[in-house]
Amino acid sequence: MTDNSRTSATAAVGGRIVEVPAAQENFKADTAVLRTMRKLRLPLKLRNRELTLLLFACAINSVAILLVQLGALGTIDLDLIYLGAGLSALVLGLHVCLRYVAPQADPLLLPIATVLNGLGVAMIYRIDLATGASGWSAASTRQITWSAIAILAAIAIIVLIKNHRVLFRYTYLFGAFAFVLLLLPLVPGIGREVSGARVWVGIGDLVSFQPGEIAKIALAIFFAGYLVRTRDSLSMVGRKFLWMQFPRLRDLGPIIVVWALSMAIIVFQHDMGTALLFFGLFTVMLYVSTGRLSWILIGFGLFGAGAYFASQTLTYVHGRFQNWLDAFSTQVYDAQGGSYQLVQGIFGLAHGGLIGTGLGQGRPHLTPLSQSDYIMASLGEELGLAGLFAILGLYLLFVSRGLRIGFRGQDDFGKLLAVGLAFTIALQVFIMVGGVTRVIPLTGLTTPFLAAGGSSLVANWIIVALLLRVSDSIRTGPIQEVSS
Amino acid sequence: MSELTLLVLRIGFLLLLWLFVFAIVYALRSDIFGPGSRKPQPAQAGQAQQQTPRPPAGPPVLPNNPAPPVLPPNNRKHEKATIHNVSRLVITAGPKEGLEVSLGRDPLTIGRAPDSGLVIRDDYTSTHHAKLLLWNEDWMIQDLDSTNGTFLGGKRISSPTQITLGTPIKVGATSFELRR
Numbered sequence: 001m002t003d004n005s006r007t008s009a010t011a012a013v014g015g016r017i018v019e020v021p022a023a024q025e026n027f028k029a030d031t032a033v034l035r036t037m038r039k040l041r042l043p044l045k046l047r048n049r050e051l052t053l054l055l056f057a058c059a060i061n062s063v064a065i066l067l068v069q070l071g072a073l074g075t076i077d078l079d080l081i082y083l084g085a086g087l088s089a090l091v092l093g094l095h096v097c098l099r100y101v102a103p104q105a106d107p108l109l110l111p112i113a114t115v116l117n118g119l120g121v122a123m124i125y126r127i128d129l130a131t132g133a134s135g136w137s138a139a140s141t142r143q144i145t146w147s148a149i150a151i152l153a154a155i156a157i158i159v160l161i162k163n164h165r166v167l168f169r170y171t172y173l174f175g176a177f178a179f180v181l182l183l184l185p186l187v188p189g190i191g192r193e194v195s196g197a198r199v200w201v202g203i204g205d206l207v208s209f210q211p212g213e214i215a216k217i218a219l220a221i222f223f224a225g226y227l228v229r230t231r232d233s234l235s236m237v238g239r240k241f242l243w244m245q246f247p248r249l250r251d252l253g254p255i256i257v258v259w260a261l262s263m264a265i266i267v268f269q270h271d272m273g274t275a276l277l278f279f280g281l282f283t284v285m286l287y288v289s290t291g292r293l294s295w296i297l298i299g300f301g302l303f304g305a306g307a308y309f310a311s312q313t314l315t316y317v318h319g320r321f322q323n324w325l326d327a328f329s330t331q332v333y334d335a336q337g338g339s340y341q342l343v344q345g346i347f348g349l350a351h352g353g354l355i356g357t358g359l360g361q362g363r364p365h366l367t368p369l370s371q372s373d374y375i376m377a378s379l380g381e382e383l384g385l386a387g388l389f390a391i392l393g394l395y396l397l398f399v400s401r402g403l404r405i406g407f408r409g410q411d412d413f414g415k416l417l418a419v420g421l422a423f424t425i426a427l428q429v430f431i432m433v434g435g436v437t438r439v440i441p442l443t444g445l446t447t448p449f450l451a452a453g454g455s456s457l458v459a460n461w462i463i464v465a466l467l468l469r470v471s472d473s474i475r476t477g478p479i480q481e482v483s484s
Numbered sequence: 485m486s487e488l489t490l491l492v493l494r495i496g497f498l499l500l501l502w503l504f505v506f507a508i509v510y511a512l513r514s515d516i517f518g519p520g521s522r523k524p525q526p527a528q529a530g531q532a533q534q535q536t537p538r539p540p541a542g543p544p545v546l547p548n549n550p551a552p553p554v555l556p557p558n559n560r561k562h563e564k565a566t567i568h569n570v571s572r573l574v575i576t577a578g579p580k581e582g583l584e585v586s587l588g589r590d591p592l593t594i595g596r597a598p599d600s601g602l603v604i605r606d607d608y609t610s611t612h613h614a615k616l617l618l619w620n621e622d623w624m625i626q627d628l629d630s631t632n633g634t635f636l637g638g639k640r641i642s643s644p645t646q647i648t649l650g651t652p653i654k655v656g657a658t659s660f661e662l663r664r
Binding site: 049053056057059060063064067070071107108111112115232355356357358359361383384386387390391393394397412 | 497498502508511608632
């Protein structure tokens with residue numbers, strides 16, 4: 001890969017600059033020329049690659065909407081296509097922005113996010129067609145609007161934050177911010193309770209928002225900054241036991257605090273998914289920053305104990321576990337808040353089979369919440385196993401890019417932040433897909449980019465923006481001299 | 485819309501989706517992820533090794549032709565390292581173990597920064613970690629306010645300290661010593 005870049009740089013020198021032999025007399029001057037040439041050449045290459053993939057992505061999204069209309073209505077209705085085109089224009093706007101403010105950012109994140117978002121919109125639109133919702137009451141219209149807001153937020157982040165290291169300065173501020181956001185739904189007056197979980201805030205009937213989604217980003221920043229500052233004491237000392245080094249008792253403080261916070265979310269907000277997400281995020285970042293396996297074991301142990309305790313004492317957690325373990329028993333299936341929804345989703349997936357019923361031709365709307373929590377089951381029904389695996393493949397590529405950015409990062413904060421952000425996406429996909437397919441008990445989280453829900457879209461597009469920002473700093477970071 | 489058309493469209497869309505996945509994978513494969521801040525390191529190491537040949541490693545030593553002793557005799561172990569008796573820095577432990585850097589009269593900077601004379605990239609090394617320099621004719625090691633410190637013979641140094649021949653100096657996870 002490096003050889004490739006080197007030859008392209010030399011070729012550029014040979015093609016454009018006449019005084020190459022003169023420059024080679026002075027080695028320093030030559031490297032300076034090479035460096036500037038590299039700066040000029042590579043970014044364009046990256047952004048052009050992104051543009052190609054982005055056009056491909058927009059084409060896929062339009063085709064998906066057209067197929068939904070053909071399958072469900074038998075005709076083509078251009079209204080939604082225009083809305084979709086508006087979205088494509090915004091994504092291309094983000095791309096143009098990147099050309100100026102982050103020319104060396106990763107070229108693959110944006111196209112992947114666009115396709116996932118577009119597939120989500122198409123599926124939500126398909127369910128709206130089945131339920132007869134239209135205009136502003138239709139989830140698809142709202143989803144498109146929220147997508148637009150989310151992409152604009154991403155543009156704002158990428159333009160405003162010139163360097164991700166400024167976030168490091170405000171580590172503790174972000175920690176406090178996340179804490180406030182998490183507490184917000186408990187405040188009477190603005191807190192809302194939707195289907196048992198108190199994780200929403202709203203003003204009147206106008207806007208409702210899930211602050212936990214934004215809190216996860218603030219927490220990732222906080223954890224990254226905090227661990228960069230303190231990981232030496234967390235990783236260097238400790239006792240060896242069973243071929244692993246365990247931390248001292250007093251170093252367990254931070255993980256206990258985060259664990260207590262997650263347990264508080266389970267008890268007071270009735271939201272297992274968010275708790276699992278935060279705790280998993282902290283454990284993984286702790287592991288990545290210290291390189292000690294014992295943290296993972298401690299994390300698993302703590303959460304396992306907490307989950308077991310919760311399932312024994314809290315009725316709603318107990319219900320979730322029962323739905324999961326005994327989904328097909330008639331009693332559980334018929335019960336109020338029973339496994340009806342989960343089993344419908346599984347029936348949908350079974351109906352889809354290998355290549356699916358085709359967009360617009362299945363009956364995914366039979367499952368309650370088929371446009372948000374169960375969007376994976378809906379997509380699985382209409383696109384089949386083949387389509388579902390393509391989607392999971394896209395998630396895999398997205399997360400691998402994020403981890404790669406973390407791996408190649410120049411500064412420890414950026415590394416940890418990128419790994420943390422990529423991992424939130426991975427964990428969320430695991431929790432949701434695992435929940436829908438009955439691998440783990442279902443908990444209320446959103447499937448990133450796909451599921452209907454504004455807060456989640458905004459949060460995930462901000463994650464895209466932050467990853468792009470960190471990846472840009474890698475490429476613009478100090479380049480080692482090419483030795484001759 | 486006939487069933488057949490819809491079936492073709494359905495399969496066509498799945499193919500399109502997978503084509504996109506493979507397009508991404510293809511872009512990944514040929515993606516030039518930066519001009520490689522890792523790649524030049526082996527090249528650098530090769531450059532350093534060209535100047536001073538490694539101690540005999542490959543060919544087995546014949547019994548009737550014993551190899552000359554590589555290590556200096558014990559009585560010379562605590563000799564001061566000066567411009568006259570030091571020619572190279574040898575990394576004895578760490579990721580770059582075995583790497584040798586020849587020393588002239590110029591100071592050598594050690595750290596994570598790519599412009600350092602000796603680039604050590606690990607989590608416990610600071611950007612500008614330490615510096616080897618000549619005072620009069622003696623080699624000294626100076627810690628440049630690094631986070632995790634520089635250790636000479638196991639002791640953390642706070643001021644520029646005289647180096648003795650063969651005493652291990654530890655920077656981050658890397659140890660090296662000066663040899664003649």
